[in-house]
Amino acid sequence: MWRHNSFYYVLHLLLALQCVNTAEESPAWQWACDDGKCIKSKHNPQSSEPALSLEACKMFCNEYGVLWPAPTGVTDLGRFLSKININNIELQIMKRGKSDDMMRSAGRRFRYLAKLAVPYGRSPKHAGKSVDVYVHNRNPDVTEFTPTDTDESYSLRISPDTNQRINATVIANNFFGIRHGLETLSQLIVFDDIKDHLLIARDVSIDDKPAYPYRGILLDTARNYYSLESILSTIDAMAAVKLNTFHWHITDSQSFPFQSTKRPHLTKYGAYSPSKVYTKENIREVVNYAIKRGIRVLPEFDAPAHVGEGWQDTDLTVCFNAQPWQSFCVEPPCGQLNPIKDELYDYLEDIYSDMAEVFPTDIFHMGGDEVSEKCWNTSTEIQQFMKQNRWDLDNAGFLDLWNYFQTKAQDRVYKAFGKKLPLIMWTSTLTNYVHVDKYLNKDDYIIQVWTTGSDPQVKGLLQKGYKLIMSNYDALYFDCGFGAWVGSGNNWCSPYIGWQKVYENSPKVMAQEYYEQIIGGEAALWSEQSDSVTLDGRLWPRAAALAERLWAEPASGWQDAERRMLHTRERLVRMGIKAESIEPEWCYQNDGNCYA
Incomplete structure (x- = not known):
């Protein structure tokens, strides 16, 4: 077990204190973490303890929360979720250089992904803290990949600044590490569909880098033609799971x-x-x-x-x-x-x-x-x-x-x-x-x-x-x-x-x-039997499984990744990727009940 169950009880209380809202309709269901699983139960409207939403539970219910691919270094997801205001997220580039345009593009993508945490048809409350994202690029003039030695490592820290602000800092040796850090940061933002609040993990410390420098998808565009739009969409999905070669x-x-x-x-x-x-x-x-x-x-x-x-x-x-x-x-x-x-x-x-x-x-x-x-x-x-x-x-x-x-x-x-x-x-x-x-x-x-x-x-x-x-x-x-x-x-x-x-x-197992x-x-x-229409379903979410294998080379098997994989598939769908479904949604809401 990653952490003692009593920790989750404390977490539940801390989260409740941060997210409490009065005069709201009582939810039907709530989730609580038990032995690494988010357990669904009916919410007692007479309870003084507010209900914990599914995604808030999943954020802290295992070592890597809902992150994909799993980080390879020190990973501490903290013990708090803070309400944030979707309209008050600012990104500040601390060191300028030739990669500035790329950095600004990565910042726009980060804000876009943060908004995608909100399910279609829902509107988050605008109450909540502002988020200041500071990006420290040690070598801002680096704009190109080299075949095997581009440094993609990054570190990420999230901490409270004042009562009304959250400080998120991404540090890397070049743009590519910064971009990965922002991708991870976007995954630490979830929507509480009980309280209608956007939440961010707080007191986070992550040091991360890939196990392999080449992590790719091959697309054959000669047997059948693929539209430009479908290729760009594939690249968006690749970025979401930190694949780096098209x-x-x-x-x-x-x-x-x-x-x-x-x-x-x-x-x-x-x-x-x-x-x-x-x-x-x-x-x-x-x-x-x-x-x-x-x-x-x-x-x-x-x-x-x-x-x-x-x-x-x-x-x-x-x-x-x-x-x-x-x-x-x-x-x-x-x-x-x-x-x-x-x-x-x-x-x-x-x-x-x-x-x-x-x-x-x-x-x-x-x-x-x-x-x-x-x-x-x-x-x-x-x-x-x-x-x-x-x-x-x-x-x-x-x-x-x-x-x-x-x-x-x-x-x-x-x-x-x-x-x-x-x-x-x-x-x-x-x-x-x-x-x-x-x-x-x-x-x-x-x-x-x-x-x-x-x-x-x-x-x-x-x-x-x-x-x-x-x-x-x-x-x-x-x-x-x-x-x-x-x-x-x-x-x-x-x-x-x-x-x-x-x-x-595992390449490591094959190569010894x-x-x-x-x-x-x-x-x-x-692509003898695939084209733009079938592309998403052929690749996703299977390519995400490859992405974690090549980024993290995990010692554990797919069973330990299954719950995060279900979340990753949902995240891809929110991005507009028509990823194939791999389990009923019931399995996503009832951790550990679909595999022996």
Whole structure:
């Protein structure tokens, strides 16, 4: 048990003294904390003790209250809730710099989230204390993420200043820590639906930082198009749970919706329609929106496989839309770049340059998954090229061909971005730990694992010294568990993955003694069977489970997080996120009664 039950009785009395109001209608129900659970009971109107609301009870009924993700350092949520006036919340920036615009944006978001604590249709009383939020940014000129070493730590203190004011102070080493601190502060504000008061936790002390620097969501916008509004909404939800990387898988063999100004015919002939294109203005809007919410946007151009639409007239592909497609790729339409064409690398440099113009990133994803030897082997000119280089037409020979492509493409990435930046590739035959160091330098590449968490490749790559991002499909592919779209039955990675399995998917457990080489994890939503309409339900609240795993790497299991997860889902819904329901609301109101 976190604290002795007598503490909650004292808390109840202190809260009651602060929230007492006369001449109000007696409520039907009240809640009291008992052994870490908020217990519902009928309120006795003859009682001299005012009723405690559900959310006020939940704030103090376990170590982390309603916070998500759980803080990793010292956490003291105090023992008081103070009434506050929603109209008297002021944010003061104590040190100015280049991040001022981002800081002001974070302040506006904080005020917005504070207002969302009030349920729709309710009006909080304007009586209550003013809240002064002081933000101390030690390095206010820092405005950009770096791949693995951006400091996202923060400290938060909430204390009474005078009888009419509450002082909340957030201290961090840069904007990104400040933003996280404000996000946590917004979660410490709840609505008392019995008294119609907005309440804030008082005497709070939190020191917090993430366990992993990379905490992401991949969205594939090529199989199906996603509206700009749905992408921005996803970024808002990511910020609410402190995820920090939006991995944009923006092109694939089915469509090329990325606006390439240097090679406009790729977009013209590759997009589903002129209205389903991500223009440079669109992308800049997403990037700017994301960074103000503490999120980097990571572009991916997947190659040499997963290309097709838009490339038809370039003479730079092999086996595009070849039939029967099952012989050449894993889903239609097939298509791979032809690595022996010198002109191809000029195309790639132009695409990379277009991306560098709109994605101010210090990390780049080169794809590299599901390359088919059979596809390349359909080309007699590729066969001749391989023979000239004394490469056999076998697995080893095609790996040499792939490495030929990867080396030349890597040079063009560096040239386009004007610097040497870390590169990411999916696990594949090229990254097999047996020979990966022959092809990919561990100082240049981060490997993103999409196979199972128990795949021997994980340990093998770690032993070779490679850094990994975990996206193991058995826990982190959120498109799994639906009807098949090629063939019958369910799709290939069924069954559906519940939030509990996502929560239990621990990189530390998978990596064991090599866990410091895991830079983080990422949930992937491949979009063959999803679009803007289904997006929220596919991601949320499951992505929130990932967020706590990667932020806190908790030693406890999902059972200890279940009550906070229910609250987090409710908070996302208040933000306008159509998160799937995971339990009846009765379970939210009756802690501990729905799981054995």
